[in-house]
Amino acid sequence: MPYKPRVVIPFGDPAGIGPEVTLKALLDPKIRGLANFTVIGDKTGYKALDKEVPGVDYLYLDILKHKVQFGKEDAKYGRASLAYLAKAHELVKNECADCLVSAPVNKASINMSGVRFSGQTEFLAELSGVKKFLMLLVNPYLKVAVVTRHIPLKMVSPSLNIGKIRETILLAHLALRKYFLVKNPRIGVCGLNPHASDNGVIGDEEARFIKPAIRKCKLNSVFGPLPADSLFSKTNFDCFIAMYHDQGLIPVKLSGLSKVVNMTVGLPFVRTSPGHGTAFDIAGLDIADSDAMKEAIKLAVNSHNNLNARKF
Numbered sequence: 062m063p064y065k066p067r068v069v070i071p072f073g074d075p076a077g078i079g080p081e082v083t084l085k086a087l088l089d090p091k092i093r094g095l096a097n098f099t100v101i102g103d104k105t106g107y108k109a110l111d112k113e114v115p116g117v118d119y120l121y122l123d124i125l126k127h128k129v130q131f132g133k134e135d136a137k138y139g140r141a142s143l144a145y146l147a148k149a150h151e152l153v154k155n156e157c158a159d160c161l162v163s164a165p166v167n168k169a170s171i172n173m174s175g176v177r178f179s180g181q182t183e184f185l186a187e188l189s190g191v192k193k194f195l196m197l198l199v200n201p202y203l204k205v206a207v208v209t210r211h212i213p214l215k216m217v218s219p220s221l222n223i224g225k226i227r228e229t230i231l232l233a234h235l236a237l238r239k240y241f242l243v244k245n246p247r248i249g250v251c252g253l254n255p256h257a258s259d260n261g262v263i264g265d266e267e268a269r270f271i272k273p274a275i276r277k278c279k280l281n282s283v284f285g286p287l288p289a290d291s292l293f294s295k296t297n298f299d300c301f302i303a304m305y306h307d308q309g310l311i312p313v314k315l316s317g318l319s320k321v322v323n324m325t326v327g328l329p330f331v332r333t334s335p336g337h338g339t340a341f342d343i344a345g346l347d348i349a350d351s352d353a354m355k356e357a358i359k360l361a362v363n364s365h366n367n368l369n370a371r372k373f
Contacts, residue, residue, distance in 0.1 A: 065096050066159035066365045068358060069152045071145035072102030075129045076138045077339025078349040079164030085351035087114045092355050095362045099158060101145045105129070122148065131345030139170030139178075146181060150188045153330045160331035160361045161185075164354070165339045179211045182325050185332060194327030195232040197300075198310060198336060199360060200317030203293065204241075204300040205309040206233040206326075217305040218253065221266055226250075226274035226302075230283055233300050236326040240364035241299075249298040250275055250285025251308060257286045271304075310336075319352045322360050331364045333357040 073079025080102060086092050087100075099118045103125040113119065124141045146166070152158040163181050171178040178184060186194040198205045208229045209220050230248060237246035250271060251257075254264035261268055271286040285292075285302070293301060293312040303309025313321055314336065321336025335353035343349055 066362055067097040067099060067157070068160050068162055068361055069099045069101065069149045069158035070162045070358075071142070071149040071164060072100065073145070073164030074138050074142045074167040074170060074339045075103060075125060076131050076133050076135065076170070077165055077167060077341060077344050079142075079166075079339065081344075081347065081349045082335065082351040082354040083164050084114060085349070086354040086358060087117055089351075089355065092358055093117070095358065096159075099152065101148050103141060120148070132341035134167060134170045134173065134341075136170060136173040136175070139167060139172070139174040139176070142166040143171055143174070143176060143178070143184070146184065147188065150185060154189075160333075160365045162354070162357050162361050163332065163334045165335065165337060167339045167341075181334060182210065182323070185325060185328060189328050191327050191329070193228055193232065194325060195229055195236065197233065197236055197324045197326050198313045199322045199324055200313055200320050200336075200356075202316045203313050204233075204237070205293075205303055205313050206230075206236075206300060207303045207306055207309045209305050211306065214305065214307075218266055221253065221270050221304065223270050223274045223277065226270055226304075227277045230274065230278050230280075230302055232326050233302060234278075234280060234283070236324075237299055239368055240324075240326075240331070242367050242370075243299050245282055246299040247297060248280075248283045248300050248302060249287055249292050249295065250283060250302040251289040251292055251304055252286035253304045255288070255290070257288045266304075319350055320356045321353055322357045324360065324364070331361050331368065333361040333364075 070083050101120045104121045105125045149161050153161050182196050209217050237243040253266040258264045258267040267286045323334045323336050325332040335357045
């Protein structure tokens with residue numbers, strides 16, 4: 062029989078929809094047949110765990126001692142979700158799992174626990190000792206990498222530099238080859254300013270940072286800087302580079318919200334996550350859509366298989 066990778070899935074924030082969408086995804090026999098699965102969380106208080114899936118391994122950390130209050134920000138839930146994620150990382154680091162698919166966490170709850178936390182991407186990169194990494198958003202229509210991630214909008218321009226933009230382009234280019242088997246990826250790079258600055262009329266970041274970064278990549282299939290308001294409608298690119306979070310995530314979520322996957326590029330293993338948050342407003346109601354979690358699992362398995370099918 063062909064080898065099936067082992068996917069580890071930490072439940073995310075216990076007060077959110079992470080446990081629900083994880084179990085709903087694994088109840089689908091097509092998803093369950095893709096890999097072997099280990100799920101990490103707490104058994105206490107989970108209504109959704111009445112539907113444990115046969116053939117799935119469960120690792121309960123027993124951190125929470127009382128019934129979970131769905132939809133509530135709480136330091137103890139933040140602490141638990143971070144422990145699940147850290148344990149999942151430990152499994153892949155020790156080669157007890159092949160790839161990691163993480164359910165959504167709540168940044169406020171984690172910060173309430175005393176941990177300065179900006180996102181799972183950054184947390185996993187730090188645990189892995191990785192300095193160069195990338196957040197790549199994927200849906201059936203678009204792939205978008207972002208140069209800056211979870212920072213205030215006023216900090217975007219001061220955070221841009223030639224090295225960071227070049228690194229983002231090169232990581233995206235490598236990811237397209239490694240995980241998606243695109244031989245010669247075509248990449249469109251957004252300008253920061255309206256109309257990509259109109260040749261310096263509206264800002265100078267394009268001339269100072271973006272154009273030099275593209276030149277330094279020395280790739281003949283990278284184009285820009287191009288106006289972001291029209292770039293995402295073009296179909297002749299394999300990936301787009303956005304300068305900041307919302308510039309990239311708005312078109313991704315508008316074109317395929319229910320199937321958006323967040324992929325971390327640069328880790329020593331494949332990591333994906335559904336592109337939505339904890340959805341506290343519907344947590345515990347058993348109405349959450351698991352499509353994005355299914356897509357995250359499929360992308361993780363396919364990427365792992367592609368990565369191991371050939372050498373780069």
